[in-house]
Amino acid sequence: MSLLKLLIFHPILMLSAFTSTADGYYQSTAGKCVYSTSDYSDMVFLVSYSFNKAVDLQYNSTVGKFVGGTEFGVKQAEYFNKNQAYMQQLKANVDTCRHNVQIWDSSVRDKAVLPSITIKSVKQTGGRNPAMLMCSAYNFYPKKIKVSWLRDGKKVSSDVTSTMELADGDWFYQIHSELEYTPKSGEQISCVVEHASSPKPIITHWDPSLLEPGRNKIAIGASGLVLGIIIAAAGLIYYKKKSAGRILVPN
Numbered sequence: 560m561s562l563l564k565l566l567i568f569h570p571i572l573m574l575s576a577f578t579s580t581a582d583g584y585y586q587s588t589a590g591k592c593v594y595s596t597s598d599y600s601d602m603v604f605l606v607s608y609s610f611n612k613a614v615d616l617q618y619n620s621t622v623g624k625f626v627g628g629t630e631f632g633v634k635q636a637e638y639f640n641k642n643q644a645y646m647q648q649l650k651a652n653v654d655t656c657r658h659n660v661q662i663w664d665s666s667v668r669d670k671a672v673l674p675s676i677t678i679k680s681v682k683q684t685g686g687r688n689p690a691m692l693m694c695s696a697y698n699f700y701p702k703k704i705k706v707s708w709l710r711d712g713k714k715v716s717s718d719v720t721s722t723m724e725l726a727d728g729d730w731f732y733q734i735h736s737e738l739e740y741t742p743k744s745g746e747q748i749s750c751v752v753e754h755a756s757s758p759k760p761i762i763t764h765w766d767p768s769l770l771e772p773g774r775n776k777i778a779i780g781a782s783g784l785v786l787g788i789i790i791a792a793a794g795l796i797y798y799k800k801k802s803a804g805r806i807l808v809p810n
């Protein structure tokens with residue numbers, strides 16, 4: 560069965576809008592499926608009846624009835640709430656929501672693109688802690704993403720600042736999260752990214768030995784200096800020995 564057929568087979572509610580362009584009245588009825596969990600356990604079905612910009616009445620499946628927001632809405636809500644058949648139909652729409660959302664969700668998830676993730680050490684701009692890491696996720700789709708930090712497997716709740724999802728302008732997004740911290744030896748710091756492109760959270764561990772160009776430059780410079788001193792000393796000894804030998808040999 561095609562996607563279209565399935566959706567038509569399970570209609571939620573017609574979205575209706577009546578406009579009178581001459582004097583600009585606008586009446587609308589909207590049905591919404593609201594959820595935030597991937598198993599849809601918190602699914603809520605909402606219906607709003609609005610006139611111009613005011614919501615007259617709203618049905619919320621958790622509440623199980625209409626609640627009026629305007630004088631007219633209160634009367635209308637009372638009238639609808641007495642209509643058992645309508646109320647049952649609305650209640651059943653929570654399951655219809657789950658059914659439809661699953662289809663829509665999967666069609667979005669099919670197009671999900673895995674972010675590429677990097678962690679790097681960044682210079683502080685006067686925070687309370689001496690060190691700062693930045694976890695960046697690049698080129699992901701869709702926009703919705705969650706970036707968090709772990710210190711030795713435990714979730715970090717403070718000293719984290721995150722940017723919004725930034726649109727690259729080519730359907731892809733990027734996001735950056737900074738962790739301010741006081742380094743502890745032997746501790747493992749990880750960046751956790753939750754995104755539709757991965758069934759499991761993507762965990763990236765911070766490797767302090769990598770990506771420290773400052774420290775590397777010092778190490779390379781110090782080795783060069785030591786090597787230079789050794790060669791110079793060897794040369795000096797060789798020269799001294801040679802010139803001393805020359806003096807010993809008479810003409």
Ligand SMILES: *[C@@H]1O[C@H](CO)[C@@H](O)[C@H](O)[C@H]1NC(C)=O
Nearest residue numbers: 593603605618619620621622
């Ligand atoms: C629906 O009603 C419940 C219970 O009052 C409330 O917690 C929830 O926020 C409402 N949902 C929406 C999307 O308004």
